[in-house]
Amino acid sequence: MTGKEYRTITDVKGPLVFLNKTEPVAFGEIVTIRLADGSIKNGQVLDTSDDLVIVQVFEGTAKIDRTAGVTFMGDVFKLPVSKDLVGRILDGAGRPRDGGPDIVAEENADIIGAAINPFSRQSPHDFIQTGISAIDCCTTLVRGQKLPIFSASGLPHNDIALQIARQAKLKGSDEQFIVVFCAMGITAEEYNFFRSDLERTGALENAALFVNLADDPAVERIITPRLALTAAEYLAFEHDYHVLVIYTDMTNYCDALRQIGAAREEVPGRRGYPGYMYTDLAMLYERAGIVKGKKGSITQFPILTMPGDDITHPIPDLSGYITEGQIVISRELHQQGIYPPINVLPSLSRLMGSCIGADTTREDHKSVSDQMYAAYAQGRELRGLVAIVGEDALNERDKQLLDFSGVFEDRFLRQSRDEDRSIDETLDLCWELMSSIDTKYLVRLDQKWIEKYHPDNKA
């Protein structure tokens, strides 16, 4: 049912249009607005009553005047979903952007998505090998996890995300992920970088792209990730795919949210972001996981750039409160010329414990990972001390740890953009590097693994 056209706009403010004297309009209903020049804008109902309806306009309110015609479409926002989404590029509102035909719907899915019943979830436990040592060893990714990349402007988070998308696989299986890529307000250059990389490696055929660029309407960014996740859910839970959702940049998404909040004159929370941003972000991030009785899964890799490199900024802060860990990119390491510049110390994978060990990665994984982390943490700390008291003041143990921290960065972290290390290679490398430290200082290593894996004992 599409109703009649109303010309009852009273106010236009920021991305919002206010109108009165309508038939009963549903909360969340989709709206089209026809301008004098015949062009069409789309929006959604944010508030509805007998007297007043507030519409949020995705394409921005430029040129809307009181004569514009508003039609209520009788339904909430739905995405036509189909298996044919794979291999397609759509814009931020779900329309083809690749010149291809419209998607023929197998189903029309509500983009808000329903919450997964916590009782119906299944705990994620399958190890995903990314081929990146820092991640596989220290912040292991699990299928069905939501693990964001906390980065900042000018850092190579896109390269890392792409490398993960290219290399991610289950150990001992060549089952492929379907990539759902969601761009929110990134530059055309960044987008082209993603697209050409996906094209080059043939991954585009196994991907669905939802693209809202920097010069596309900001408010549209509110729906873009919802479209992407709706597509992901359909592919995962109706067609058994393992889906990897990469979305970038969450910071632009949050800024769009702030813009709407401001236009509604809501009481702002920290730094002007809406008080409900936690809930809003959770409605996206929680759409990751595995559910009982379904074969597919959704793994999420949101990328966000921390304003001012500040991890306590509301965007990384609220994300960290929802996601299952984080991978933190370091400007300092980047400036030292190390790729991937992952700072393992503030990074964390909360689900790691469920997916490492003899049955999945290797029996010594936990022990090795703990020791690598501890030794690197101590070595890094010693750098500060050396700056004050000089290297000569260090005892033997401290000297070894200090040296280790350098090797850790240079040989463990550093790898090339197409270097795909297996988990065995990664763990063997760890043993090789740790052997520069006297075993008596390697207190976190289990004796039985020392006997089995330490290079001194292996030969």
Place this chain on the structure above:
Amino acid sequence: MSKEGVIYRISGPVVTATGMSAGMYDVVRVGDEGLMGEVIELHGEKAVIQVYEDTSGIRPGEPVINTGETLSVSLGPGLLTQIYDGIQRPLPTLEEVMGVFITRGVDADAFDLEKKWTFEAVVEKGAAVEGGQVIGHVQETETIVHKIMVPPTMSGVVKNIKSGDFNVTETVCTLEDGSEIQMMQKWPVRTPRPYRQKYAPDTPLITGMRILDFLFPLAKGGAAGIPGPFGSGKTVTQQSLAKYSDAQIVVYIGCGERGNEMTEVLDEFPHLIDPNTGKPLMNRTVMIANTSNMPVAAREASVYTGITIAEYFRDMGYDVALMADSTSRWAEAMREISSRLEEMPGEEGYPAYLSSRIAEFYERAGRVETKNGDDGSVTVIGAVSPPGGDISEPVSQGTLRIVKVFWGLDAGLARQRHFPAINWLNSYSLYPQSLNQWFRDNIAQDFPEIRTQISGLLQIEAELQEIVQLVGSDALPVDQQLTLEVARMIREFFLQQNGFHDVDAYCDINLQYSMSKAILSFQEAAKNAMAAGAQLNDVVNVPARTALMRGRFEKGYIDTIDDMVKTMIDEIGATVEDN
């Protein structure tokens, strides 16, 4: 005005209805689909309703029906082992009806109304009974006897009572005045259940976590806050408390947090054994899961649903522990609803009544004499998630003003992988005074003094560390270097405790005491040896000390620790002769 009105306005989870007679906190059915809601404000003709389900697609003009009831929970056999959403709908039932995604407009009974329970009367015909008095028993799970009580508002003389198999809605007892008592009763969630009197807490809730029991003990019937930034260990700590603390009943509320964390509890608890009873943990547990992506109004209600269930078990004379993870998400739900009501905001956009709501919630904790004359308690442990980890914000502050125990999680410690990452320098418990007697009588006469020594050493370490930062530890006199080693032993051997370790995750309170004594024995032996000429390095590195420290990862440590300490003392003594 009638029971039925119409929707005037919809703004997210808040709906305004007109033309309906309503009182505050009445439960209403909203729209054609009959979504559940609660009246939270009255404005002349208009009733403002918070709706517990998603409102998209609902239109002005649809009906609103007042049920005339207030938001209540159903109480009776069947609560234990169950997992509910914020408004007490069992999640397994929702799965049966809706599939894996939660849709809306579905009602579900809180428990199986058909199931027969064996009711055993404990009072006889002719007995005068009062509200809250126990009239019968039901063995609800292997470990828990569910006591059937006269509803708090009822009293009289028993006309008829029968033992036998009944479902929860069948009458098991009739009073002379004709009132009938079933095994299921209802109670409005926003009203505390009555008791005779509150007592001062005098027994610790033993948690099996050394830093908590030993340094910052919580009393049964007390309240604790656990603030900490993301990833610092609030959930792991709460889950450990749910697993190991010596409460008889546990109510675990996942309030606005992750779905997977609830799944983890559901997967794990049926296989975990309660160290206090030797039986599966699930037997004593009730769970409430209203995750971050489930409706915020139901999140707001979830903590009340939980605490009412906790009070109900308290009234049977049980010690109940309630964990709420996280109370910040509850507060945020209040903020969101409040802003939709266009209320005048207080600090950081929270409603002005935030701190009184927090206080009222924690006030429902306590050790009481029940209406039946028993001793029961509700202990409340609330996680707090301060933005940016900065506890100067309103929810942390509102919590700290009322709770007597503060377990402060520290991002720096978590980053060093020192777990539990509870900062021993700024955490506190105001209970030791009232609990000391218990520790003296039940663990050891000198327990409080040992605690003082241990925490004193940690204080001294903090001061010495400041000097070390400037000059390095080698510049300190050897006795101070020894103090640093002892403090290090406290941190690494005693305070650190991996919540996932098979053996060490739970530490018997007697073992905690032995371990603390072992540290002090090391200190004394080392001091003596060094006075006789031994080197610090040799003293610290005796193999028996390493063995002692590793011993905590082995089963049966409580039986071997004393011998290990003796060996260590001997070896330390021998370092004198070596010199």
